[in-house]
Amino acid sequence: MRGREGRIRVRRGLFHLVLIAVGIVAGQVGASPPTAREATPGSSELEITETSTGRAAGSQSTYQAQNPKNNLSVLFQSTGVSLSPRSAQEPKWSIDLSLSGIGLEGSPANPGTARLSIAGNRIDYDFGAVRQWYRNEESGLEQGFVLVAPAKPAAQGEAKILLDLSVGGNVEIRRD
Numbered sequence: 817m818r819g820r821e822g823r824i825r826v827r828r829g830l831f832h833l834v835l836i837a838v839g840i841v842a843g844q845v846g847a848s849p850p851t852a853r854e855a856t857p858g859s860s861e862l863e864i865t866e867t868s869t870g871r872a873a874g875s876q877s878t879y880q881a882q883n884p885k886n887n888l889s890v891l892f893q894s895t896g897v898s899l900s901p902r903s904a905q906e907p908k909w910s911i912d913l914s915l916s917g918i919g920l921e922g923s924p925a926n927p928g929t930a931r932l933s934i935a936g937n938r939i940d941y942d943f944g945a946v947r948q949w950y951r952n953e954e955s956g957l958e959q960g961f962v963l964v965a966p967a968k969p970a971a972q973g974e975a976k977i978l979l980d981l982s983v984g985g986n987v988e989i990r991r992d
Contacts, residue, residue, distance in 0.1 A: 862937045862952045864892065879934055881952045890950075890957060892939050894930050897950065898985070899957070910985040917980030918946050924978045946979070 864881045879892040882902060891898040896914025917924030930941035930948070941948040945965065951958040961979060 862954065864890075864934045864937060864939050864952060866934075867891075876932055879932065879939055881937070881939075881957075883952055883954075883957065885954050886956050888957065890952065892932065892950070894932055894941075896982070909987050911987050912982075912984035914982045914984075915941070915943065915946070915948055915979065916982040917978065918943070919978060921976040921978045924980050 861882060861884060864879050867878045867880050876894040881890040881892070882888070883890065884902065887902050889900050889902045891900075896912055898910055898912045900910040901908065915927050915930075918927045919925045927943040927946060930943050933940050933942070937952045939950050945963070947962040947964065949960050949962070951960075963977065
């Protein structure tokens with residue numbers, strides 16, 4: 817992404833991903849995220865599938881994926897993503913991630929409810945103003961964001977866009 821840089825800050829259990837848009841060129845905002853990879857030997861084990869558990873009328877589906885090489889089990893729900901080990905290892909751990917805010921720095925708003933869709937090893941969370949996606953790769957779970965429209969900065973020049981990611985589970989976050 818030319819014209820943008822990103823960094824993650826950790827504060828009080830939230831990741832802050834700040835995108836600095838220095839000169840948004842047409843086509844960069846709203847560009848399509850990477851697509852699901854074509855099937856290769858062994859790639860079916862990386863596919864994201866709908867869970868077979870029943871769901872209440874009107875609720876969205878829940879999806880799951882396995883990543884054997886990294887010993888990950890991933891559960892995708894409209895409220896966020898949960899990662900845990902595939903094998904019964906002790907102590908059992910989990911990490912929960914969800915997009916909790918989006919907006920200009922200092923005024924993030926709740927992104928609302930996401931519509932989920934899957935294709936092979938990829939799942940999209942469509943919030944309207946932003947699309948969040950995950951791709952289950954042999955190397956791990958890849959995450960990305962696509963801003964559908966540029967933010968309107970208060971003044972011409974640099975616009976800092978804030979994506980708040982809530983982090984939960986029983987894993988301790990620490991800075992190295």
